[in-house]
Amino acid sequence: MNHYTFNDLYVGQREEFSVTVTENMLSSFRAVTGDVNPLHTDDAFAQAYNYPQHVVYGLLTTSFLSTLTGVYLPGERCLIQSVEVKFPKPVFVGDELLVVGTVAELHESVRQLVLKVEIMRRGVRVLKGTMRLGVLEG
Amino acid sequence: MNHYTFNDLYVGQREEFSVTVTENMLSSFRAVTGDVNPLHTDDAFAQAYNYPQHVVYGLLTTSFLSTLTGVYLPGERCLIQSVEVKFPKPVFVGDELLVVGTVAELHESVRQLVLKVEIMRRGVRVLKGTMRLGVLEG
Secondary structure (H helix, E strand, O other), X not given: OOEOOHHHOOOOOEEEEEEEOOHHHHHHHHHHHOOOOHHHOOXXXXXXXXXXXXXXXXXXXXXXXXXXXXHHOOEOOEEEEEEXXXXXXXXXXXXXXXXXXXXXXXXXXXXXXXXXXXXXXXXXXXXXXXXXXXXXXX | OOEOOHHHOOOOOEEEEEEXXXXXXXXXXXXXXXXXXXXXXXXXXXXXXXXOOOOOOHHHHHHHHHHHHHHHOOEOOEEEEEEEEEOXXXXXXXXXXXXXXXXXXXXXXXXXXXXXXXXXXXXXXXXXXXXXXXXXXX
């Protein structure tokens, strides 16, 4: 885990990690949320809408931004204030995702970090967005 | 599960459900994402920042929007295009949350629904935001 303080941060700073999506992750997400939508469970349903198989929950993919910010950038002192994400491409079980954050703005008076976030699968962007983060003191 | 088609939807339409956050949900979220940030595990760490106890992951709270849209509004035909959320108040284990969506706009030419979303705890808003959803045909 990283322990960046506000003063350690600079515009352009970047952190990333990789994660492979598993069927177990989908099962856990479904157990927690109760989202039993067939697009995420039923290959035949998904194929009727021209997907090759069932699709990973967009908000499961989004959940990896919790790790990006809470473990990597800024790490321990992270406090998420807001999240904006779009999903340009679907994600499937077995996909290896590269989760990337880049510091876009720093607002010292409110100890706020604006982070540009992207999730890539073999060079194709599957999620893009912006997060506003507070950086705890100490 | 609801099965609303695009033509069934109208501005002002509202759906809601309740869920109580458990420690097991936090453990599952942590196992899936790898977010081991101490704000979400360590009461002493959280108390040093004036929280009464460890805080629920903001993106776990956000995950209930998957259920709101994929099960309730519009339900089966839901395709999440974008999510914007803010977290005005922290959430704690044991909190009973009311997850509410209200149709704000309908764009027939692109079969898009703009949903205003809110998550309330005993009348206090802990999450507010906007989601853009596609509504699948059929």
